[in-house]
Amino acid sequence: MRLHISDVGVRFNKITALRGVHASADGGKIIAVLGPNASGKTTLLRLIAGLLSPTYGKIELDGIRVDRMKPYDRASKVSWVPRVAEVAGAFTIRRVVELGRYALGPSTVRVDEALARVDLLDRSESLWHEASAGMRQRAAFARALAQRTPGGLIVLDEPSSALDLQHLQSLGDLLRRCASEGDIVIAALHDISFAMEIADEAVVLKEGQVVLAGQTRAVLTPSSLGGVFGVDLAWAVDDAGKRHLVMP
Amino acid sequence: MRIRTLSIIVFLGICLIVAALVRLLITRDVDDGSITFSLPEDRFFIYRFVPLIAAFIVGSGLGVSGMGLQVLLRNPLASPWILGLSSGAGLGVMTMMFVEHTYNVGFLGGQSIGAVIGAIVTLSLVYLLSRRRGGIDPMTMVLVGVVISVLCGAGIMILQHAVPMGLRGAFTTWLMGSLPEIEAWWKLTVLGVITLLGILLIAWWGPTLDAACLSDDEATSVGVDLPNIRRKLFVTSSVLAAIGVILAGPIAFVGLIAPHGARLFIHGSHRVLTLTTAIVGALLLVCADDIRQLIDVGSGRLPIGIVTSVFGGIVFLVLLLRNRGRI
Secondary structure (H helix, E strand, O other): OEEEEEEEEEEEOOEEEEEEEEEEEEOOOEEEEEOOOOOOHHHHHHHHOOOOOOOEEEEEEOOEEHHHOOHHHHOOOEEEEOOOOOEOOOOEHHHHHHHHHOOOOOOHHHHHHHHHHOOOHHHOOOEHHHOOHHHHHHHHHHHHHHHOOOOOEEEEEOOOOOOOHHHHHHHHHHHHHHHHOOOEEEEEOOOHHHHHHHOOEEEEEEOOEEEEEEEHHHHOOHHHHHHHHOOOOEEEEOOOOOEEEEOO | OOHHHHHHHHHHHHHHHHHHHHHHHEEEOOOOOOEEEOOOOHHHHHHHHHHHHHHHHHHHHHHHHHHHHHHHOOOOOOOOOOOOHHHHHHHHHHHHHHHHHHHOOOOOOHHHHHHHHHHHHHHHHHHHHOEEOOEEOHHHHHHHHHHHHHHHHHHHHHHHHHOOHHHHHHHHHHHHOOOOOOOOHHHHHHHHHHHHHHHHHHHHOHHHHHHHOEOHHHHHHOOOOHHHHHHHHHHHHHHHHHHHHHHHOOOOOHHHHHHHHHHHHOOOOHHHHHHHHHHHHHHHHHHHHHHHHHOOOOOOOOOHHHHHHHHHHHHHHHHHHHOOOOO
């Protein structure tokens, strides 16, 4: 699968949320989208997932405009994980995950597998509105896992914001596994260390424009990110010799 | 269907049958007001059977209409009554009555068409005025619904004031909401069949309704054509609510309470929830009809709309207080 974004921009009334974005990606890659608050990360992800139509420009998956696909067809190619999953109604966690199979047909095996991967199989009969924020985030990811077709596109909007360290590591492993099966994985992240850990490439947005893009190690440096976020950053080396970006 | 779910539906069905039997058997002595349980003479049986059938149609239709609106607007407080749909349908009926009486003309479908048009116009107004940033704001929607309801109420009062004295009594009785004791069988049959079709349609869309309970982005991403299902729900819920108004006038709270009553027993699947809501809606209205047979305020039996308003109002307050953190 190939994702191609050409000269895309979005305006909400008179506010420009995104302008002049060009990018492309092939299957097997994890791409991190970073940037300060209100830099356009969620808008870009919603465009890529076909949930929003651009004001100008186009986004294509294998040559087909993603915003013009029928939702039913798009569901077999694109999975979406929101920052905060919302469910209005008395649903169990299992039912919420099952909804990932809405367009593709029910599959107890896929649902059980997805629940097990996010460590929720034992809690699957818990009610959604009684679940913690972390459980809901894992359930939303499990829904995407139950929905995804290997070789497709997974778009995640801050999927790690409510996760503890164990589940953060597990999320990284699962995203790598999806990429190894040919998926394009695109995730907006605030955790720069996590982004450096899992992403092959990084895109940095500021005020609706791409200001940095390329290989993760080349893009995520103290000087480049310090300028974007307006803070002082430095490298720190851990006991294993790994480098991490820290605020001194 | 799981055994637990099936058991619940059977249990509710038995409750409905018992409530219906009570309605058929309950007899108040006209002289001393004592209550006995016995079948009436054959010629009077119809006066108990017709309101019972009407209660089945109106209760199940209003309940499922409320459930549909709660999914459509993603708001647990949505109902045909709260959103002004009942009063809109009422205004439609009143307008038709006024025009027919004043100008001595008849329209095809008459008051029924007035109810459907009134319901759809009102719900459209509420829907459009509640939109904010491309979505529906739940609090705005409830407030807009209440305001539209008040405006329709004002319209009804203007018409009530404008009609000749002889028609005012009919207007007032109608506004209290009551189950008909005399109704043409063809009308009951047609409205019953439409209600059944509406309930079955919404049950058929159950899996889509489940997915539509996710946020707009999530629902779209799993493959739901949201504008399409919302249009269909919008029209079907309006028709079901309008049928309630045609048969019984404005019946408050059944559309709000029945879905929540069903959710006490059923979690998740809207296919099962729709059928359960239909049974609970019918059960509520038949029980309300049973209750009104038992209450004598010295001026005849209470209209059923008063019973549903009193009991429904209390339950609504409880729901509102329980949900105040979420809306």
